Amino acid sequence: MEHKMILSASGWRKVFAESGNEEDTSTTIGITNRRLCALIGETFSQFMISSTGKKNPVVAVGTDTRPTGNEIADCILHALLKYNLKIKYIGIASAPEIMAYAKKLDGFLYISASHNPIGHNGIKFGLNNGGVIEGKTAKLLADNFVLKCNAVNAEEHADEILNFTSSKLKALYKKANSVKKESLKAYEEFISIVITGEEKQKEQKKIFDFISKAVKDKKITILTDMNGSSRTLCIDRPYIESKGLKFISFNDNPGQIVHAIIPEPENLVYTANSMKELQLAGDSTVLLGYMPDCDGDRGNIVYWDEKKQEAVPIKAQEVFALCVMAELSFEYWKNKGNEPKQKIGVAVNCPTSMRIDEICKSFKASLFRAEVGEANVVNLAREKRNEDYNIRILGEGSNGGNITNPSSVRDPLSTVFALIKLLTIRDKINRDGSIQKGLFHLWCDVSNQSDKYKSDFTLADVMETLPVYTTTGVSESRAVLKVKTEDKGKLKLRFQQIFETEWKKLLPVLSEKYKFVKYEAVTTNGTKETSNATDWNNGNGGLKIKFYDAEENCRAFIWMRPSGTEPVFRILCDVKGNKPKTEKSLLDWEISMLLKADKIN
Numbered sequence: 001m002e003h004k005m006i007l008s009a010s011g012w013r014k015v016f017a018e019s020g021n022e023e024d025t026s027t028t029i030g031i032t033n034r035r036l037c038a039l040i041g042e043t044f045s046q047f048m049i050s051s052t053g054k055k056n057p058v059v060a061v062g063t064d065t066r067p068t069g070n071e072i073a074d075c076i077l078h079a080l081l082k083y084n085l086k087i088k089y090i091g092i093a094s095a096p097e098i099m100a101y102a103k104k105l106d107g108f109l110y111i112s113a114s115h116n117p118i119g120h121n122g123i124k125f126g127l128n129n130g131g132v133i134e135g136k137t138a139k140l141l142a143d144n145f146v147l148k149c150n151a152v153n154a155e156e157h158a159d160e161i162l163n164f165t166s167s168k169l170k171a172l173y174k175k176a177n178s179v180k181k182e183s184l185k186a187y188e189e190f191i192s193i194v195i196t197g198e199e200k201q202k203e204q205k206k207i208f209d210f211i212s213k214a215v216k217d218k219k220i221t222i223l224t225d226m227n228g229s230s231r232t233l234c235i236d237r238p239y240i241e242s243k244g245l246k247f248i249s250f251n252d253n254p255g256q257i258v259h260a261i262i263p264e265p266e267n268l269v270y271t272a273n274s275m276k277e278l279q280l281a282g283d284s285t286v287l288l289g290y291m292p293d294c295d296g297d298r299g300n301i302v303y304w305d306e307k308k309q310e311a312v313p314i315k316a317q318e319v320f321a322l323c324v325m326a327e328l329s330f331e332y333w334k335n336k337g338n339e340p341k342q343k344i345g346v347a348v349n350c351p352t353s354m355r356i357d358e359i360c361k362s363f364k365a366s367l368f369r370a371e372v373g374e375a376n377v378v379n380l381a382r383e384k385r386n387e388d389y390n391i392r393i394l395g396e397g398s399n400g401g402n403i404t405n406p407s408s409v410r411d412p413l414s415t416v417f418a419l420i421k422l423l424t425i426r427d428k429i430n431r432d433g434s435i436q437k438g439l440f441h442l443w444c445d446v447s448n449q450s451d452k453y454k455s456d457f458t459l460a461d462v463m464e465t466l467p468v469y470t471t472t473g474v475s476e477s478r479a480v481l482k483v484k485t486e487d488k489g490k491l492k493l494r495f496q497q498i499f500e501t502e503w504k505k506l507l508p509v510l511s512e513k514y515k516f517v518k519y520e521a522v523t524t525n526g527t528k529e530t531s532n533a534t535d536w537n538n539g540n541g542g543l544k545i546k547f548y549d550a551e552e553n554c555r556a557f558i559w560m561r562p563s564g565t566e567p568v569f570r571i572l573c574d575v576k577g578n579k580p581k582t583e584k585s586l587l588d589w590e591i592s593m594l595l596k597a598d599k600i601n
Contacts, residue, residue: 001154003036003146005122006563009138009375012040012145013113013122016068022119025257027067029121034075035158036149040123041079042161043145044109048085051127051137057106058086060183062093064112064230064295065255068121072111075162076123077172080109082164088179089172092254094230094296095124096411100190101183103128112230112295115262131378131408135526138375180233188235194407195417197334197392207421212244214424221246222416223278223289223302225271228256231296231412239413245420246285250274263291263300263400264475268313271302275311279304287459288419292412298401299412301419305460316400317353317471318463323402323415324356325466326422327393328363329439332446333425337437339364345389347381349373350524350542351559351572352397358467362447371524371542372396372561372570378408380527398474398572423459470583472572481569481591483598488562488569489537494597495560496521496536499545502593514556514582515549522546556582558590569594 005014015022018030029037048057061077063069073089080087088105090098095110102108107127113120125141126132133141148154196204222240224247226232232254240247251258251270260267271289278286289302289311301314301322314322324346331340345366348356352369360367368384370376374396381391381403395402401410402418426438437445440462444453449465472479485491503510503519510516521533525541536543542561546554556575563570571594573587 001032001035001039001149001158003149005036007142007145008373009132009135010373011112011114011122011124011132012142013116013120015119016072016121017119019119022117024119025067026119027071029068029071034071034162035155037072037075038079038158038161039145039148039154041076041109042083043141043148044076044123044125045080045083045085046144047125047141048107049083052106054106056084056086058088060088060090060093060098060102060105060108060179062090062098062108062110062183064094064110065092065228065232065257066111066113066118066121066294067255068119069111072121072123076109076111077169078164078166079161081166081168082161087168087172088182089176090179090183091176092230092233093180093183094187094234094292096191096297096407096409096413097183097187097230097234099126099130099409100187100407102126103130103190104186110295114295115293115298118257118261129408130406132375134379135373135375184235188239190407191235191239191411191413194404194411194414195421197330197405208243211420211424214426215244219246219285220287220420220423221248221278221283221285223271223275223286224249224252225268225274225289225291226250226252226256227258227261227267227270227291227294228253229261229292229294229296230254231292231299232256234296236413240416243420248278248286257294261294262475263293263298264473265313265315266475267291268300268302272311272313275302275304279309279311287423288416290412290416296412297410298399299415300400301415303419303459303463306458307460314463315471315473317355317397317469318466319400319415320348320352320395320397320402321355321359321466322422322462323395323404323418324393325359325443326418326439327402327404328359328365329442330418330421330425331390331392332363332442333437333439337442340390342390343388345384345391347377347384347391347394349377349396349398350522350529350544350561351570351574352395353469353471353574354554354557354576355467355469356397357554359447362443369524369529370527372398374403374409376524376526378403381405383527419459422462427455467576468578469574469576470579471574472583472587474570474572478587478591479570479572481571481594483569483594485598489539491594491597492543492560493535493537494600495543495593498593498596502589510547514547514586516547516555517550518548520546520548556586558586560590560594 017024110124113122290299292299370380404414523538
């Protein structure tokens, strides 16, 4: 039985709509997909029993708000019940919510295709460590599933699972509301630890009191375009309002997906337009907005620029940079403005902009890079924590959003509260007359921009202090390249040969035009980064070419990698400074060389 699924550590995905149209809003998935779901459920059941050593492991099951989610869940639940798993069926849940809830159980199965178009759907698997299963284990799970699909009697076996009946199924649906309450409570408790970095509620309260007091003096309203996502049934409103902030949302009916799902600038425009309308109507408190994707683990930002009097969507790389700056400042602030005693670090994916390199350098933080894939970055952070690093924040800068320890998944609330802390934890005069500097003031000091600090700063002032880079947006059409070569390792090897030839030929021009005098190839596979790579054939891993000037400063890089969740080749360019022409020129050069490599037999 052919599965046609993309199987990666970050999740398994395909178009589940029966028509095969990725924009189809139909709820039906068809018999072939129903059978696949039965085998997916069986694969996960066997994995949970073997990995936990329990006959009846307890797992959470939930969906995002895609139209095919309910039917997929029903098929999978049949399999889980057949194998006697104890199921906590939540119904609609956000990814951060179900992962937080599963920390109290044995694992989870989450039905979602994240930011992919509405006709897509998929599955994420995890144990109780707060994230998806790691790469090697994910491959074993995928291999087992493929074996089941290739079995001679695959269809008959799947039908047997689907025909399995149990009175427990109706009970699961009846209990969904009470399970949902448990899930939300677990998530609320967990996100408070994430935001404050404190386990004890007493210490959490001190930080939240700081925020609440600040917003009494200067009110802040958070605006959200829910776009019908799973966060319509999450804690966002009550949680944000409990901290003294105002909250306004729209498109907030579950499944009311009115525009494209990916939270990039082209879709953040709806939040921006609404923010401007509210500001023009006289509500000057609407300063921050966000739009989550369907599974609610990602939410990029719109802010009100008080200087330009405009609502401005922040690009993914800049959102991540802001959050890294805010959370590293927060670590300094908690240590009374001093460098933390424990060595600090940040884990990111390979194509994250070099903005992060500069921010980390300012805070004396080590920077570690992994291959694209949330699971890779999370596992790299775990490795570095085992080496006694404090990895407070990590993430895929190329995709926006951030993962804040102890969480293992991106979360819009982590992003929003990173910025809320930045705006509200300001300079404080202590009883002895000394000044405890706030987060932005600390950042200005460590980045040698003390002259840019002012007590009445806005987010626009903060944005002006970030390192300036020009970076290809991940959702831009030119960031996706379709190639015919199936073996992507061989394609990169051909690319290497073409690049080395063109580098020698074009070096005088590159030196004069861009100040490039040398390059370095860097490959990433899983959590391993290899500098000065001489063999660029690293399979489906990431490849980055860094360009240096005569002073050993990296001025730009180009990057490429086959997507693990979509049938495309992703490319990107990052250039220091506000240089869109340079970024375009280098990306075009990368594309031309890749297309040449793709034509070679």
